[in-house]
Amino acid sequence: DEVVDESCWSNLEYCKNTKNWYCYGKAVAEQAAWDEAKARGVDLVVVNPVLVLGPLLQTTMNASTIHILKYLTGSA
Template identity: 75%
Template sequence: MMEPAVTGTRNVMTAAAEAKVRRVVLTSSIGAVYMDPNRSPDVVVDESCWSDLEFCKNTKNLYCYGKTVAEQGAWDLAKKKGVDLVVVNPMMVIGPLLQPTVNASIMHILKYLKGAVKTYANAVQGYVHVRDMALAHIVVFETPSASGRYICYERMLHRGEVVEILSKFFPEYPIPTK
């Protein structure tokens, strides 16, 4: 996970600088934002927040670690090479897949459908449709005043709401009820 995220982002930023593109819109992840056990529960998680790399490493959360390192590297390269960078940090992306393989967001849903978990967490998660996320990329690209990072989600749902929705659409699947 780490190598493609970091190397791929570095390669794109370098190519963009060499081609003198107008603006780069990078897709990062909420994983580069929220993983910080030292953040007070009273602090609102927003675009200024970063995941704690040591925490990600210690908990073996290589997805969040890789996304954080890749995005921080993109910001460093953008500054050094004078690239206008804007970052979209989507939460859980749902909707049609372009690739034939399952991604991390879809795995989140599949674990409930496959019966891989017997209970759901007492937690909330933000969700965004892939088409809305694509539109967010277009908007920040076309808006000259856009800058920095943008957390992208359409709705926050409690995991209980998610399994309730899944149960309605897929009543034959072993979806947890508690």
């Protein structure tokens, strides 16, 4: 078991290799925000919602979409 905290990040190479663009995009965007905040000397707060819906960026469904699809198809 491992403690997960703000020092834990998604493995970007793994995300690219598996074409998980949703995960990759979220991690890259947050890292860029932290870099920019540090460069400008401002505080940054990041809120990671537990469910994100919208158009898919990859050819496979992400976990959030699969969860909602179960309710829409009656298999939940």
